Amino acid sequence: MDPASAPLFDDVAGGPPGGAAWWLRASDRVRIRIGCWRPEGAARGTVLLFPGRTEYVEKYGAAAADLAARGFATLAVDWRGQGLADRLLDDPRPGYIGHFPDYQRDVAAVVEAATRLDLPKPLFLLAHSMGGCIGLRALIEGAPVQACAFTGPMWGIRMPILLRPAAYGAAYIGPLLGLGGRLMPSTKPDNYVEMQAFDGNALTTDPGMYAMMQAQLSAHPDLGLGGPSVNWMRASLNEMADLARRPAPALPCVTFLGTCESIVSAEAIRDRMAGWPGGHLDMVEGARHEVMMEGPEIRAQVFDRIAALFSQSGGTGS
Template sequence: MTPAPFNTLPGDPLPMARAVWLRAEDGIRLRAAHWAAGGASGSVLLFPGRTEYVEKYNAVALDLNAAGYDVLAIDWRGQGMSDRLLADHRLGHVERFSDYQRDVVELVVAAQEIGLPRPWHLLAHSMGGAIGLAALAGGLPVASAVFSAPMWGLSLSNIMTRIALGMVVVARTFGRHQGVAPGSGGAEPFVLKQGFLENLLTGDGTRWGRFVAEADAWPDLAIGGVTHHWLAEALAECRRLAEIPAPPLPMLAGLGDGERIVSAQAIRDRVAAWPGARLLDLRSCRHEAMMERPAVRAAFLEAATAHFAASQAGPASDRQDFHATG
């Protein structure tokens, strides 16, 4: 690990995070950030969603620090300050969805080298929820898991899914599989093109304003829509995840009543099939519970930290045999 940059906006307090560079076994350079609580009783491995970067979770990490948890978060390959995978850095892309598990491996190695206080817990949002579920199936050494609007399916009808897959086939036939998928937002960041009232992420105007300010100030961190290939990989991974057994650990999933990005039904189905799992239905909440209005945000984070505290450190939290799956 070597030091990496961590951005702030004018007026922000000095960063409490220590950012570092990691290197995946396939050579991809990754960035992670560690927020130390000081005398922590455990730690949270934070898996962000698509388009996101570690700075976005600074306020969340500080709240978790205040609750007694160290936090370690990552920029997934292809986004944030981690290596981009295409010449057009604005597009979301991955060669294989299972490649994200290589990133998880490096995050776990970093957590061990840092000496992250145990037990560890998983907190995963959106695409990070798909990556997180696959990692749990591979033995991710955590005592419990909390998901925020996990991407266990996309918010597409069966007809739209078939249309999307048909377009992927056409794009591949003509060598355009690395082109932007229609309907995914184009190459420009979503927050710079969409107004607050119609956005799908948050109902909190202040946090939306922060999203816009960050995208404007840090253009190299932001990405836009996804490639045809990413979409095909994501749909295939969601189908695969729907068939795997529930990992044997306590789980809580938060779902907003205004969810329009991931499949609410896929989340409900997974929770119903996961022994002892609990669904937290959040009113007046769009896609990002941790970036929502203060009351919604507090309800989710309080439920998450209560879930972590109630989860006993069993054998899974001490396992050293984590392996990538997918």
């Protein structure tokens, strides 16, 4: 079945002209949303952009513009349970997943849609945070991409040692007590950027990009998502532990890690990249968790590096 047209909030996306969105059905009939932007003229290929937890297609309009300026089309996705995709609980605010590999159903639908929409080949992967966890699994299982890039990938979660027993206890005991849909202790049902002022935020040092995120959710509250559920935490911990035991794929890769990262585990990222054949870890001085949402200088550095890798790996245009 061909993808059906879906809303794309151009008023806040800031993507290249001519963007469009579609609904997809994963193999278990969960509805997800994709958004696509193309560059002017011949394209070097299409970047499958895998967002993080709480994120949505429009948040990456600016990234799509950066990629389009370098000759690449972008296909971003609203994962199940977030953005405009089907929410998986009666209460739409907690981030929820039943089993982490369910996200691979979404990946399969995205890859199929790239073919049905006749998007420029070859395909590349750019994945952020939770999308980095989903993306790594997809690569290990043979996703048809030529090269990959990650920003702040969730290959481990940064967690103070004193909080780990309580967090692990909630994550593994909660579902047994029928509490899997509840928010993790100390988290809230509102989106992070709605609650957190720019000062002290863990995402970006750029006030303009932070204001953009806040404006997007203010204009379109349905895009927002709150803290992780107990079941999401259990599922993600299991997935990260399993992935840590698996070898990296033999695929050209660059991973960006801000020197001020405070959300995901820098140690897990360093360990993974130390064993990645042909992989490179790029430390971004002064950046926080979302290097694609930093100031113009850092963004230019990051997207130039990504475009160079993808061009060297088959994205030379036609």
